[in-house]
Amino acid sequence: xxxxxxxxxxxxxxxxxxxxxxxxxxxxxxxxxxxxxxxxxxxxxxxxxxxxxxxxxxxxxxxxxxxxxxxxxxxxxxxxxxxxxxxxxxxxxxxxxxxxxxxxxxxxxxxxxxxxxxxxxxxxxxxxxxxxxxxxxxxxxxxxxxxxxxxxxxxxxxxxxxxxxxxxxxxxxxxxxxxxxxxxxxxxxxxxxxxxxxxxxxxxxxxxxxxxxxxxxxxxxxxxxxxxxxxxxxxxxxxxxxxxxxxxxxxxxxxxxxxxxxxxxxxxxxxxxxxxxxxxxxxxxxxxxxxxxxxxxxxxxxxxxxxxxxxxxxxxxxxxxxxxxxxxxxxxxxxxxxxxxxxxxxxxxxxxxxxxxxxxxxxxxxxxxxxxxxxxxxxxxxxxxxxxxxxxxxxx
Numbered sequence: 001x002x003x004x005x006x007x008x009x010x011x012x013x014x015x016x017x018x019x020x021x022x023x024x025x026x027x028x029x030x031x032x033x034x035x036x037x038x039x040x041x042x043x044x045x046x047x048x049x050x051x052x053x054x055x056x057x058x059x060x061x062x063x064x065x066x067x068x069x070x071x072x073x074x075x076x077x078x079x080x081x082x083x084x085x086x087x088x089x090x091x092x093x094x095x096x097x098x099x100x101x102x103x104x105x106x107x108x109x110x111x112x113x114x115x116x117x118x119x120x121x122x123x124x125x126x127x128x129x130x131x132x133x134x135x136x137x138x139x140x141x142x143x144x145x146x147x148x149x150x151x152x153x154x155x156x157x158x159x160x161x162x163x164x165x166x167x168x169x170x171x172x173x174x175x176x177x178x179x180x181x182x183x184x185x186x187x188x189x190x191x192x193x194x195x196x197x198x199x200x201x202x203x204x205x206x207x208x209x210x211x212x213x214x215x216x217x218x219x220x221x222x223x224x225x226x227x228x229x230x231x232x233x234x235x236x237x238x239x240x241x242x243x244x245x246x247x248x249x250x251x252x253x254x255x256x257x258x259x260x261x262x263x264x265x266x267x268x269x270x271x272x273x274x275x276x277x278x279x280x281x282x283x284x285x286x287x288x289x290x291x292x293x294x295x296x297x298x299x300x301x302x303x304x305x306x307x308x309x310x311x312x313x314x315x316x317x318x319x320x321x322x323x324x325x326x327x328x329x330x331x332x333x334x335x336x337x338x339x340x341x342x343x344x345x346x347x348x349x350x351x352x353x354x355x356x357x358x359x360x361x362x363x364x365x366x367x368x369x370x371x372x373x374x375x376x377x378x379x380x381x382x383x384x385x386x387x388x389x390x391x392x393x394x395x396x
Contacts, residue, residue, distance in 0.1 A: 023103035037119025107144040117148035149331020154352035162250035187215040187228035206244030213243035238367030255372035275363040297345040
């Protein structure tokens with residue numbers, strides 16, 4: 001992320017601190033080359049070796065308390081107003097900064113619900129508590145989850161444009177896949193075809209290359225997060241692919257579905273078309289209800305109920321996640337009220353959130369029907385950033 005974008009996100013963070021009534025956001029790290037806090041690229045723009053504290057206050061001041069050998073680099077990066085280098089230990093200088101601002105509430109980089117706000121390792125937490133043990137600040141720490149959720153979730157226009165660019169390039173690749181699919185080719189063949197395109201065009205993968213893309217053909221396929229196998233495409237198979245790229249620092253995440261025609265067929269069987277259409281229509285119904293202030297579980301319910309009312313089992317995951325600098329970004333989730341999702345299905349949808357909508361269902365004897373679209377939440381609803389798939393693609 002370039003300097004201008006980092007400074008814009010810092011400014012946004014200040015607005016969020018005031019909105020949430022939090023005095024200070026403190027990101028405490030060490031050896032980020034080994035364990036990277038998820039927010040470092042968004043609010044700092046470089047790494048750190050020794051124990052370091054990156055501080056943003058509700059007044060708009062930014063301070064980096066860092067090892068002295070990293071002072072020159074931090075000045076060169078230019079993302080923090082005040083740079084406080086230390087030699088022997090961080091404690092004295094960090095406490096001086098805290099005493100300067102006297103914060104009553106300090107958000108720190110830990111969270112029980114969001115991995116994006118949970119960069120504070122247990123060892124660093126113990127170190128921070130040792131530093132604060134004789135001060136009043138030890139009892140003023142709160143999770144940075146609410147800040148991170150809002151900051152990563154509220155996409156500005158530049159971020160939205162970057163995601164749209166990634167979507168455009170991804171849909172081009174899906175079109176090429178349609179021409180490549182053929183009876184006798186394996187899931188691995190399809191995946192290798194896609195990976196070669198990604199590398200030739202200089203893109204990155206939106207998630208682990210091992211299962212990006214994920215390709216599934218026919219009935220009895222592997223789970224949704226499994227890598228492609230040697231299973232071969234056959235007539236009568238439903239094929240789906242889950243794929244995304246990272247382009248200029250922002251990700252796409254889309255899914256499309258095909259049907260392989262049997263000899264003599266000119267269209268998919270009625271049962272296949274019905275399954276596909278139920279998925280397609282559930283996405284449109286959910287998008288129609290997706291508005292600022294809605295809770296994630298409410299939107300998930302719309303699609304989930306429509307699918308089960310049409311005679312299919314409910315999908316075994318949330319309806320949609322946020323997308324941004326990583327494929328699974330932000331805080332709020334369009335998901336069911338299941339224990340595994342903690343509090344995130346209860347987070348209100350906000351203007352600027354970018355979500356996938358990705359239900360799935362099993363078409364018995366044929367395979368899995370899935371479509372995944374990406375939408376951007378606006379003041380009065382949402383708009384599709386991806387061009388929706390409206391008909392099942394056919395493979396001859």
